[in-house]
Amino acid sequence: MIVIIDFGSQFNQLIARRVRECRVYCQIEPPTVTAEQIRSWSPEGIILSGGPASIYEKNSPRVDAGIFDLGIPVLGICYGMHFMVDTLGGKVKKADKREYGFASLTAGQQKGLFAGIGNETVTWMSHGDSIDALPEGFSIIASTANTKVAAMANTRKKFFGVQFHPEVEHTAKGRKMIHNFLFDICGCKPSWTMKSFARDTIGQIQETVGDKKVILGLSGGVDSSVTALLIHRAIGKNLTCIFVDNGLLRQNEAAQLKEKLKSHLDINIRFVNAASRFIKALAHVTDPERKRKIIGKEFMDVFEAEALKIADADFLAQGTLYPDIIESQSAFGGPTAVIKSHHNVGGLPKKMKLKLVEPLKYLFKDEVRKLGKTLGLDDELVWRQPFPGPGLAIRVIGEITRKRLDILREVDTVLQEEIRQAGYYRKLWQSFAVLLPIKSVGIMGDGRTYENIVAIRAVTSKDAMTADWAKLPHRLLGKISNRIINEVRGVNRVVYDISSKPPSTIEWE
Ligand code: XMP
Secondary structure, rough: OEEOOOOOOHHHHHHHHHHHOOOOOOOOOOOOOOHHHHHHHHOOOOEEEEOOOOOOOOOOOOHHHHHHHHOOEEEOOOHHHHHHHHHHHOEEEEEEEEEEEEEEEEEEEOHHOOOOOOEEEEEEEEEEEEEEOOOOOEEHHHHHOOOOEEEEEEEEOEEEEEEOOOOOOOOOHHHHHHHHHHHHHHOOOOOOOOHHHHHHHHHHHHHHHHHEEEEOOOOOOHHHHHHHHHHHHHHHHHEEEEEEEOOOOOOHHHHHHHHHHHHHOOOOOOEOOOOOOOOOOOOOOOHHHHHHHHHHOOOOOOHHHHHHHHOOOOEEEOOHHHHHHHHHHHHOOOOOOOOOOOOOOOOOOOOOEEEEEOOOOOOOOOHHHHHHHEEEEEEEHHHOOOOOHHHHHHHHHOOOHHHHHHHHHHHHHHHHHHHHHHOOOOOOOEEEEEEEEEEEEEEOOOEEEEEEEEEEEEEOOOOOOOOOEOOOOHHHHHHHHHHHHHHHOOOEEEOOOOOOEEEOOOOOO
């Protein structure tokens, strides 16, 4: 195991990704963690992340200096390196010139951290501070044209510092350096697989839950489906899933889950049809945030009422993922502004004193997909694109009516068919249609039409934090438009959204 100390860098999740790609388990911890806690986990090494602060500023984040007395290797990245230097008696100063972007690194010797990287290699830098004096026992192991101490080491103690970011793709040999640190320096073994994770987690669930009952809100997304499967493996029929049909779902969604999870995998699922209630509560509401609040509240009421029917349930399971946890514990408090109020984590039904089970809370999305595959989840569910909790309510722009929801469902079905057939479904983070609240004039046969406009949105992304509009082939876009206008009554115009995030968001509302 590797412990990563989070000093607030936007790349700290990437460090974890790289470590886990090497099949080594790692955990990101805030700087408030103590050396004693770390010692109790017996990690093989520690990585100190970068961060936006300057070490010589008041209130810059610091972690217990005792980590340097644990006798385990430490790698400091950018700010993490500055912290190491400052703590061990060296000096960090403001750089004469801020360095940002690519820099060619020349390593003194190709061994240790730099074994097998070549004489000169491209790295990526982003810093305004640099090392003025090394702590005792350290020497320079690599430089760039602008930065003399681009990397340093105390090989006796196995302490390393790098000014550049080995975790980002732009650093050509970054993966190799992390590999070197993990295996050659820390002596880790590549033993962390989804199979071992599943085995350990199923055991832990059995231990925690015993013969008590667990309730899970099933949405049909990959996270809640995998959570269901994992818990089902652990406790079988003592798991009850609740699926709330809020009337804002896509075509056949409930039916698909019935087939894939209930029939095939024999998972206990209660289907609640609450469509009328949601649609009534949303009548005449146009403000996106109000829509979200209403849907969140209705969901909680329906879910709670259903959950109360399950006698002696002690636990509530949730498909919370690692990025949600990291964001809420980050050194600088996660995202600075709430752009949209997401409510994946619905909160506990208050009347019931339930304890939480979150078996995926240390996993990233792609690891969850791998886990799903390992557990035998249907490909269709494993590869589902994300679908927002408020569903089609935030894709019918303006007022929501059954009729408008039906139009959008029909459009979406055509779109998904075409996207899948063209082999794009898995390549896209999301692809969906948006029904606009304006009409346009058209001509069909000999007659004039005055009908709805739909926008097609297709984006590529790694984590939804940023996204690019997908450069779908014109032929495919043409076919999608043609089919929608011909097959869906009430639509006479299709437009394609060519905005990226930021500054736009993925959803329109
Ligand atoms: P945005 O639109 O903020 O979306 O760029 C980022 C990702 O989050 C999804 N999304 C939501 N998910 N409840 C959810 O559960 C919401 O209210 C919500 N709003 C957006 C969106 O589909 C995309 O994957």
